[in-house]
Amino acid sequence: MSLLAPLGLLLGLLGIPLTALYFLKVRRRRVRVPSTLLWAAQARAQRSATPFERFQRKLLLLVQLLILALLALALGRPVGEEQRGAGRAVVLVLDRTASMGALDGSPTRLDAARDQALELVGGLDLSDEAELITVGAAAVVEAPFTRDRAALEAALRQVEPSEAEGSLREGLELALALAQGRQGVEVHLFSDGGADEPLDTLPAGAAAIRLHPAGRASKNAAILALDLRASPTSELERQLFVTVQQFGQASQGEVELYLNGQLASVQARALPVDEPVSLVFALAGEAQGELRVVLRADGDLLPADDVAWAALSPARTRQVLLVGGDRLTAHALAQDPRVRLHTAPSADAATAAPYDATLFMGPVPPGMLGQSYAVLGPHPGAPALPIGEPRPTAALTWDRAHPLTRFVDWEPVVFGSASALDGTGGLVPVVQGLSGPLLLAGELGGGRVLELAFDPLRSDLPLRVGWPVFLYNAVGWLTERAGVSAEGEMIRAGTPWSTATTAQIATATGPGGEVPVVVERGLARVRDTERAGIYTVALGAQRRAFAANTLSPRESRIAPRTTLEIRAGEAAISPTGGSSRREWWRPLAWTALALLGVEWLVYHLRRRD
Amino acid sequence: MALLSPELLARLTRLRLGSRRRVPGAGIGSRPSPRRGQSQEFADHRPYVPGDDLRFLDWHVFARLDALWVKLFEEETDRVVQLLVDRSASMEGEKLDAARRLAAAIGWIALGNTDRVLLAGLEARVAEYLPAGRSRRHAPALFHALEALGAGGNTALSDAIAALPRQRGGSMALLFTDLLSPEGHEAPLRRLVATGAEVHLFHVVAPWELRPELRGEVMLVDSETGEEVPVSLDDAALDQHQARVLAWLEDVETTARSLGVSYHRVSTAAPVEALVLQTLRQQGLIL
Numbered sequence: 001m002s003l004l005a006p007l008g009l010l011l012g013l014l015g016i017p018l019t020a021l022y023f024l025k026v027r028r029r030r031v032r033v034p035s036t037l038l039w040a041a042q043a044r045a046q047r048s049a050t051p052f053e054r055f056q057r058k059l060l061l062l063v064q065l066l067i068l069a070l071l072a073l074a075l076g077r078p079v080g081e082e083q084r085g086a087g088r089a090v091v092l093v094l095d096r097t098a099s100m101g102a103l104d105g106s107p108t109r110l111d112a113a114r115d116q117a118l119e120l121v122g123g124l125d126l127s128d129e130a131e132l133i134t135v136g137a138a139a140v141v142e143a144p145f146t147r148d149r150a151a152l153e154a155a156l157r158q159v160e161p162s163e164a165e166g167s168l169r170e171g172l173e174l175a176l177a178l179a180q181g182r183q184g185v186e187v188h189l190f191s192d193g194g195a196d197e198p199l200d201t202l203p204a205g206a207a208a209i210r211l212h213p214a215g216r217a218s219k220n221a222a223i224l225a226l227d228l229r230a231s232p233t234s235e236l237e238r239q240l241f242v243t244v245q246q247f248g249q250a251s252q253g254e255v256e257l258y259l260n261g262q263l264a265s266v267q268a269r270a271l272p273v274d275e276p277v278s279l280v281f282a283l284a285g286e287a288q289g290e291l292r293v294v295l296r297a298d299g300d301l302l303p304a305d306d307v308a309w310a311a312l313s314p315a316r317t318r319q320v321l322l323v324g325g326d327r328l329t330a331h332a333l334a335q336d337p338r339v340r341l342h343t344a345p346s347a348d349a350a351t352a353a354p355y356d357a358t359l360f361m362g363p364v365p366p367g368m369l370g371q372s373y374a375v376l377g378p379h380p381g382a383p384a385l386p387i388g389e390p391r392p393t394a395a396l397t398w399d400r401a402h403p404l405t406r407f408v409d410w411e412p413v414v415f416g417s418a419s420a421l422d423g424t425g426g427l428v429p430v431v432q433g434l435s436g437p438l439l440l441a442g443e444l445g446g447g448r449v450l451e452l453a454f455d456p457l458r459s460d461l462p463l464r465v466g467w468p469v470f471l472y473n474a475v476g477w478l479t480e481r482a483g484v485s486a487e488g489e490m491i492r493a494g495t496p497w498s499t500a501t502t503a504q505i506a507t508a509t510g511p512g513g514e515v516p517v518v519v520e521r522g523l524a525r526v527r528d529t530e531r532a533g534i535y536t537v538a539l540g541a542q543r544r545a546f547a548a549n550t551l552s553p554r555e556s557r558i559a560p561r562t563t564l565e566i567r568a569g570e571a572a573i574s575p576t577g578g579s580s581r582r583e584w585w586r587p588l589a590w591t592a593l594a595l596l597g598v599e600w601l602v603y604h605l606r607r608r609d
Numbered sequence: 610m611a612l613l614s615p616e617l618l619a620r621l622t623r624l625r626l627g628s629r630r631r632v633p634g635a636g637i638g639s640r641p642s643p644r645r646g647q648s649q650e651f652a653d654h655r656p657y658v659p660g661d662d663l664r665f666l667d668w669h670v671f672a673r674l675d676a677l678w679v680k681l682f683e684e685e686t687d688r689v690v691q692l693l694v695d696r697s698a699s700m701e702g703e704k705l706d707a708a709r710r711l712a713a714a715i716g717w718i719a720l721g722n723t724d725r726v727l728l729a730g731l732e733a734r735v736a737e738y739l740p741a742g743r744s745r746r747h748a749p750a751l752f753h754a755l756e757a758l759g760a761g762g763n764t765a766l767s768d769a770i771a772a773l774p775r776q777r778g779g780s781m782a783l784l785f786t787d788l789l790s791p792e793g794h795e796a797p798l799r800r801l802v803a804t805g806a807e808v809h810l811f812h813v814v815a816p817w818e819l820r821p822e823l824r825g826e827v828m829l830v831d832s833e834t835g836e837e838v839p840v841s842l843d844d845a846a847l848d849q850h851q852a853r854v855l856a857w858l859e860d861v862e863t864t865a866r867s868l869g870v871s872y873h874r875v876s877t878a879a880p881v882e883a884l885v886l887q888t889l890r891q892q893g894l895i896l
Binding site: 028029030031032033034035036037038039040041042043045046 | 698699700701704787789790791815818821823825826827828829830831832833834836837838839840841846849850853854857
């Protein structure tokens, strides 16, 4: 037994004045009476009281001293060594993704999960170390391993709900990685289970993972997709595509469209279970501002996925620079009504003035990092450099869901020569050929980059209808990030938004207030987009807006997971040996309180007698 | 302060002091004597014997029965009513006040019946003494002496009674006391009874003596001896004390009755009018 706060024992010194007061209290009051004749017997009776009766008279003082001693001891925070398992390493993984905002908790699932976590923290031993990881758009360590329960509780109380999709697997992997090398690792996952995210292959090792399920219900209607595109019939009009889906039980839903807060249109639909329902709203070309889509359905439990926003920019032509291109390509680009085409024979112009996108059909100059550009062929300066001699090849597979491959059939294209590439340069293969990737695309330094591993002029692709379609897709994809799309700028909540800028200082305001903007190397970036809604970014004199939406089938499918199957690491926690320390102030304080009740009872019983 | 109001005195004027027994007096008074006398009040007949005063022959009886019977008359004697008031320190306050008022009332009645009334203030000795006087002319002196009677001194009633002047003839001793004396209550009563007087004990008790309004740790100081008695007073202790006092009162009454002493308990809470006009009349002391 030892004391964590020995100074608390000083409270015991109050026993001295307490005893003194008690004896001062018995200093007798002198009362003159006619005669003490009849009182003598009383005095004799009291003097001859039994030891027990005398003890009873002092009982109150003894009880009071005992209460004081217990309180002093409790303030001293005594801890006792206890032969039990060694301290545990407890990792709390708290799911705060959008689905945890479902209103079948107390009131939300996140609140219920937080309560469970707080209860668990309250039951930890002094020797236990605990860590808090939250899973929102990303897994974040909110409190590293600590024995300070107050810090853990404070961190838990500060956890706010996210409206973004998250990965429980990422959170659990982080938890397991941080707990490596520790004994008796317990991972407590407070979550509704993350829908169908596969967790069974987690490298749990010796750690025990326990799910504390949150939520009970499954009924939810959600907006799962929102897309704003130019009308195929008129460049002056745009269309808003909305896809909603009902989970759990069928329902009737209404989708309302608001433009700058004014109700613009309403469509009602029956919402069968698990079947996407698409709706199209027509928008005038001059419309601009904030678009808000609201889904109203009976018994809906998750509000986060019932609203989606779009920042509707006025239609603006894309400034596209073609460097060293051939006439066919220039002609195809010029036919795109969205594009204002600039051509330049050399690469110098590419870095001289800002363009929304630059297409190189020749060497790529340095200094393009952070800008959106396409390298149409295996040219020097491309992210993935060609190696070896070009050889004829053919397309094997391609990502049919990628915007770049939309409506383009790559299979019949004859590639006269394609170069093998030295890696992917940080890009992702989109079209795979016999000898390696034929088309790569991805983000580099905040800008979008695509690269062709073959020379299009040495293939029959320019002769095919797929070539202008591919250029159309490429311009759309490359300029989507530049904020010039007539379709409006939309991202999924939790993903970063960035744009090229010449401004040195930028500020951004989101649905929850001001959010940080990082301006670095000509690129402004907003990382904190976990709240769904419209974000406004001020880049010098220029103002930009984008919308962040949940739009996540995984989060909207709120049926909770009640079991967690981890293939590996089913080992139960079996700490052995050692001793742990347990604080005793709580039982001491409770005992003191009980004695206080006894003292009160004795005092009043005596008064009544 | 007047001991008795004029209204009360007027009401008491019509009363007279009774007696439990006949006592021979030192002179002619209005009290019946065991000796048959020559008063106007017929007492009995007895057969005539030579030498009897022929004036007392009952000629009516002789006419009807043809027998000589002599009428016997009550011989009326006076007596001394001794008002013995305990004026010790324990009587201080309402108890002495009640004793003085009661003594004044009884003295007033007695003086109206040709009794001789004396007053003695007792403590360890006879502290005050007003010799016996007759008729209500004596009343002012009696009342003045009663009013001047102050409390003080220790109680030793036996010694004080022994120091009282002896009275000739029959006497009635009315002792007003709380009997709170270290010598106990029996000794002074025995001493008084031994004087041959008809003894009436007026036991003065204050209600708060049964259950004083005291709580906690108290040092009780005896008003006469200065003795200190420490007691812890709570409800239980007060209950015990009350039971002891009641038992003591019972004991005093039993002792008094066993000695032939009339026992009258006087509560200081009761007005003197009620005591005299109701209680004592019911007990036959006042007629």
